[in-house]
Each structure stands twice: as structure tokens, then as C-alpha cells.
Amino acid sequence: MFEDTIIAVSTPLGYGGLGVVRLSGPRALGISLEIFQPRTHRRKIPQRQPILGHLIDPGTREAFEEAMLTYYPGPRSYTTEDVVEISAHGSPVLLEEVVRLGLEAGARHAHPGEFTLRAFLGGRIDILQAEAVNDLIRAASLNQAKISCRQLDGSLSQRVSELRRRIIHILSQIEAGIEFPDEGLRTSPQVIARGLQRLLDTVSRLIESYDLGKTFREGIVLAVTGRTNSGKSTLFNRLLGHDRSIVTPFPGTTRDYIREQMKIKDAVFTLIDTAGMDNAAQPIEKEGIRRGRELAARADGILLLLDASRLENEDDLALIRKCRDKRTILLWNKTDLPRKIRNERIEEAAEGLPQLEISALQGTNLPLLKEKIHSLFVPDRSGGDEVILHLRQKLVLEEIRKAFESALSVLEQGHSEEVLAEEIRPVLPLIGQLTGEIRADDVLKDIFGRFCVGK
Ligand SMILES: Nc1nc2c(ncn2[C@@H]2O[C@H](COP(=O)(O)OP(=O)(O)O)[C@@H](O)[C@H]2O)c(=O)[nH]1
Ligand SMILES: [Mg+2]
Incomplete structure (x- = not known):
């Protein structure tokens, strides 16, 4: 199908137990056998079965590494062409030497995604599968x-x-x-x-x-909001499992927002700690609040904190009302302290929001909160229905x-x-x-350009 044989390191460049160089094209085996010498003499290289040998410099015949070679003749290979995989130690120096020698022997360096592109052009997979x-x-x-x-x-x-x-x-x-x-x-x-x-x-x-x-790909975005000092940063750190956001007893510590990823079971979340949402704030804080509001508006869901040890105010109530038509969990925080908040006023504004009493400081009910987050925000896919990504x-x-x-x-x-x-x-x-049956070159370029080299 193609005249040229391509080569690339298929494993990430770095130190590791194993590293793989892959070749595909009509001369994949010929080129490989110039740099790979089987340990025992063979008249024929077996198919789809790794064999042990040495990597050598064809000029000097000097071995520089022990490796395995696997030969996948086309069309029953990843690319539908002849493919060879050389598996060596994961050393950038060694692997790059293999590629260098392969280029000298007549291969060409593969572009990102070119192996998969060949699988597509060879008709083994369609574009949906390539993606x-x-x-x-x-x-x-x-x-x-x-x-x-x-x-x-x-x-x-x-x-x-x-x-x-x-x-x-x-x-x-x-x-x-x-x-x-x-x-x-x-x-x-x-x-x-x-x-x-x-x-x-x-x-x-x-x-x-x-x-x-999208929620599987990019994670579900959750904004932690609430009045200043309600414990947002404390909860944020608790959920992440480490101290990322600064916590102080002084109002207005978080002036911007911070985002971090976390996982609950196998679902990915992006958690955002925002500045307080109070009206009486300093200018810098005000800007933080504005950005926080914007983020909260775009988030998939909200964790709304109330400080149960304080009397509620209009800011609390306004926030609750604003979050009512979003997916929100209302959290009564600081339940380890004597209670001052008036439940009736909050309940009235909250009508129907899922709620939980917690202490972010002491970690009370946090496992339960994670359960709730998971069940509320992770879409159910039990139908096994197709999902487009x-x-x-x-x-x-x-x-x-x-x-x-x-x-x-x-x-x-x-x-x-x-x-x-x-x-x-x-x-x-x-x-x-x-x-992909109707081929548009710019679409192909866009799709395969996002691949790693060597795939
Ligand atoms: N007693 C108690 N104090 C808490 C709790 N959560 C946060 N705090 C304290 O409240 C203050 C403000 O917390 P912080 O997380 O910075 O609030 P933020 O302004 O909403 O980010 C800090 O002194 C925290 O230690 C809690 O559940 N119980
Ligand atoms: Mg904070």
C-alpha cells in the first residue's frame, strides 16, 4: 500500500523497564534484521511470536542491547502492513539508537498517529475506531x-x-x-x-x-461556594486529601479561585475553590468574587456551604435561591460548634435541595458527602448505551x-x-x-495530529 517503511519509539521517552520501537511497511522485517540478530540461527523469523536476540550496529556488528523482536506479517497486523516490534529496555539512549540505525537502513520517521492512519487507510478500522x-x-x-x-x-x-x-x-x-x-x-x-x-x-x-x-473525558466541574469564612477552603482541602488552598480564621483569604482534580471511585471531578460570596468585600476580593460567580455559573454542580455556627444573613439566602435551579448539595458546615443558624429560614429558601450536615474541620460525614456527590453528579450509564466522545x-x-x-x-x-x-x-x-468513508484531508490531519508518535 505504502512504499516507505516507518519507524518510531512507541513507548514514552523516559527510563523504564521496557521500551518498544515499532516499524511498519514493506521493509519492516528487512530493516529490523539489519539491526537485530537472533540469538539462535533461524532460517525463518516466526510470526507473531517474540524471539530473543541482540541489537547490533550493522557497521561494527557490535551488540549494544539485548532485545525481543516480534514480527506481525500484513495484513493481519495493527497497520495491515508488515509490522515489527522491537522490545528493549526503556532507555532513551538505546531506543533512539535503534531508531537512528533504522533510519540509516532506509526507514522514515513516523508522524504522530501514522501507524493508526495506516490501519485506517488499509481499511482495518474506520475513523470512529481510530478516534x-x-x-x-x-x-x-x-x-x-x-x-x-x-x-x-x-x-x-x-x-x-x-x-x-x-x-x-x-x-x-x-x-x-x-x-x-x-x-x-x-x-x-x-x-x-x-x-x-x-x-x-x-x-x-x-x-x-x-x-x-464530556463528564468522563474532562471531569465533572464542581464549584465550592458559600459566604466568606464558611469553610470552603477547608472542605476543598479535605476532599482533595491535601492542603492546597490556604485556610485562615480571617475572612477573605481566598481571593481568586483554585482548581484541582479529584476522583471519587472511577469518576473524575474538577473541584473549584472560590473566593467568598459576600457583598461587603474589599476591591481585590470583589474581583475574586466576580470570577467565582462566573465559574460557579458554568460549573456542572455546586457544593454550597453554610456556616451553622453563625446566624444566617441575606447573602446566604440569596446564594441558596440562586443555586436552586442548579444541581447543588447544601452543606451545613461547622456542626462541631454550637449552632446559631436558624434552620427554618434556610429550609424555606432551600426547598428540596439535597443536604448534609458536616464538619469540614473534623472530617465528619465526608465519606457520606463523597457518596452523595457520586450519586448525584455521575450520570448513570447502566443502559450500556453508546456514548459519543x-x-x-x-x-x-x-x-x-x-x-x-x-x-x-x-x-x-x-x-x-x-x-x-x-x-x-x-x-x-x-x-x-x-x-471516514468520505475522506476529508483536513479532518484526517486534525484527528491523527492529536496522536502520539509511535501510535
Ligand atoms: N470548628 C470548625 N471550624 C471550621 C470548620 N470548617 C472551617 N473552619 C474554620 O473556619 C475558618 C475559615 O475557613 P476557610 O476554609 O478558610 O473558609 P473559606 O473562607 O470559606 O474558605 C478557619 O479558621 C477554619 O479552620 C468546621 O467544620 N468546624
Ligand atoms: Mg477560602
Whole structure:
């Protein structure tokens, strides 16, 4: 397929137990055998089975490392071409020497993602699967890894080809009606409308799953808010498990915001400690408060703190009311101290918000809080439904949805079947874009450019 043979270190550069150099292309084995000498003489290199040997400089025949070589003949290989993997110690000096010698022997250095690009161009995987390869490598959580692993296996690709099959079915029903109007082959508009509606639902569900995918990919953003001195930084540190934010008894210590990642079970959260939310504040604090408000507004959820040892004020109540229509957990903090806060006034403003009594200082109820955070903010995926992880996929699906919507309205308005078919036909190339059958070079560049070298 390609004339050139590519080479790259496939493991991260650094010191480690193992490091792998990979070659792919027609001369993968030939080039490798110039730098790798099997320990025992072999007439033929076995397939898909590691053999022991030495890495040598072909000029001097001097060995500089012991290594294993595995030969995967095409087309049953990662790239569909001949592939060789040389596994040595994880030493940047040794691995770079292997690459240098490979280049001298006629290989070319691989671009980022070029091995996977070849797998795609060789027809072994589609673009959805190629995207899943990179997602799997870069997974921010185990949840995301599981989704990507299934998509690499082709789960999303199958979904999309099922979608295509159904679209073609509807199109052929419509077109039969156009060509043979009198032969009783016409499908009633009601049946067509039902089919279109079901397609629309499938596509909409996929589009909606993007938000869920985002929480796996980037983590769920939680803002810790509350009045100054209510214990936000104390709670923030407690949840992270180390002292990140400065805590003092003086109001207004946190003047900006701080963000850190934390995990609860296998879900990733980005926790943001904000400056207090009081109206009576110094100018610097005011700016911090403004930014905190902005962040809180964009967060996926809020941990709203009340200082139960203080009398509540209007700021508390205003904050609660503002958070009511967001996903919020109301936390009564400092419950280790004598209580001054008046429950009735708070309850009235909070109506229905999930609540918990804690002491951030003493750590009381924090395990329970983590449970609550997890159950409230981590979307349930028990349906095992497909989740899309890429904006690219979402955008194409949105175009497909638009086409279905306009097809449905054309149908409702009683237009002819020709007009209806015109609305639906453009969906097929869109499906081709989704899977990569219709190749757009800039899209390929964008997708594979985000890969590591050596994958
Ligand atoms: N007794 C008690 N004091 C707390 C508790 N949480 C925070 N504090 C104290 O309240 C003060 C303000 O805490 P801080 O976390 O800086 O509040 P922030 O301004 O909301 O970030 C500090 O002196 C903390 O030690 C708690 O649960 N119980
Ligand atoms: Mg603070």
C-alpha cells in the first residue's frame, strides 16, 4: 500500500523497564534484521511470536542491547502492513539508537498517529475506531476507557451502519413510490413518518450522550461556594486529601479561585475553590468574587456551604435561591460548634435541595458527602448505551438530525415523494463523513495530529 517503511519509539521517552520501537511497511522485517540478530540461527523469523536476540550496529556488528523482536506479517497486523516490534529496555539512549540505525537502513520517521492512519487507510478500522484508539490512550477515567475500548471494537461503527441501513430502507420505500406510483408499492406517509421519527430519536439520543461523554473525558466541574469564612477552603482541602488552598480564621483569604482534580471511585471531578460570596468585600476580593460567580455559573454542580455556627444573613439566602435551579448539595458546615443558624429560614429558601450536615474541620460525614456527590453528579450509564466522545461526531450528527427534521416537516406539509427524497439523500454522505468513508484531508490531519508518535 505504502512504499516507505516507518519507524518510531512507541513507548514514552523516559527510563523504564521496557521500551518498544515499532516499524511498519514493506521493509519492516528487512530493516529490523539489519539491526537485530537472533540469538539462535533461524532460517525463518516466526510470526507473531517474540524471539530473543541482540541489537547490533550493522557497521561494527557490535551488540549494544539485548532485545525481543516480534514480527506481525500484513495484513493481519495493527497497520495491515508488515509490522515489527522491537522490545528493549526503556532507555532513551538505546531506543533512539535503534531508531537512528533504522533510519540509516532506509526507514522514515513516523508522524504522530501514522501507524493508526495506516490501519485506517488499509481499511482495518474506520475513523470512529481510530478516534477510539487515541481516546483509550488518553482516557481520563476508567469509565471513559471502557467506552473507548468498546468503540475500538466497533460498537459505535455498528450503530452508525445500522443507522445507514435504516436510512436506505426508508429511501427505497420512498423511491419505490416514485417509480411505481400505481402498482401498490407505495408505502403510506404514516409509515414513513414513523420510520423517520425513530431515526430522529436514535440520532438525538446519540447527540445527547455527548454531555455524558464530556463528564468522563474532562471531569465533572464542581464549584465550592458559600459566604466568606464558611469553610470552603477547608472542605476543598479535605476532599482533595491535601492542603492546597490556604485556610485562615480571617475572612477573605481566598481571593481568586483554585482548581484541582479529584476522583471519587472511577469518576473524575474538577473541584473549584472560590473566593467568598459576600457583598461587603474589599476591591481585590470583589474581583475574586466576580470570577467565582462566573465559574460557579458554568460549573456542572455546586457544593454550597453554610456556616451553622453563625446566624444566617441575606447573602446566604440569596446564594441558596440562586443555586436552586442548579444541581447543588447544601452543606451545613461547622456542626462541631454550637449552632446559631436558624434552620427554618434556610429550609424555606432551600426547598428540596439535597443536604448534609458536616464538619469540614473534623472530617465528619465526608465519606457520606463523597457518596452523595457520586450519586448525584455521575450520570448513570447502566443502559450500556453508546456514548459519543467527540465534538466532530456530535456536529455531524446534528446535521443529520436537521435533515430528518426537515424531512418530517416536508412530509407533514404533504409535499411529493421527490421532495421528500431530496431531504433525506444528503444524510448518506454525512454518514460517510462520520465513519471516514468520505475522506476529508483536513479532518484526517486534525484527528491523527492529536496522536502520539509511535501510535
Ligand atoms: N470548628 C470548625 N471550624 C471550621 C470548620 N470548617 C472551617 N473552619 C474554620 O473556619 C475558618 C475559615 O475557613 P476557610 O476554609 O478558610 O473558609 P473559606 O473562607 O470559606 O474558605 C478557619 O479558621 C477554619 O479552620 C468546621 O467544620 N468546624
Ligand atoms: Mg477560602
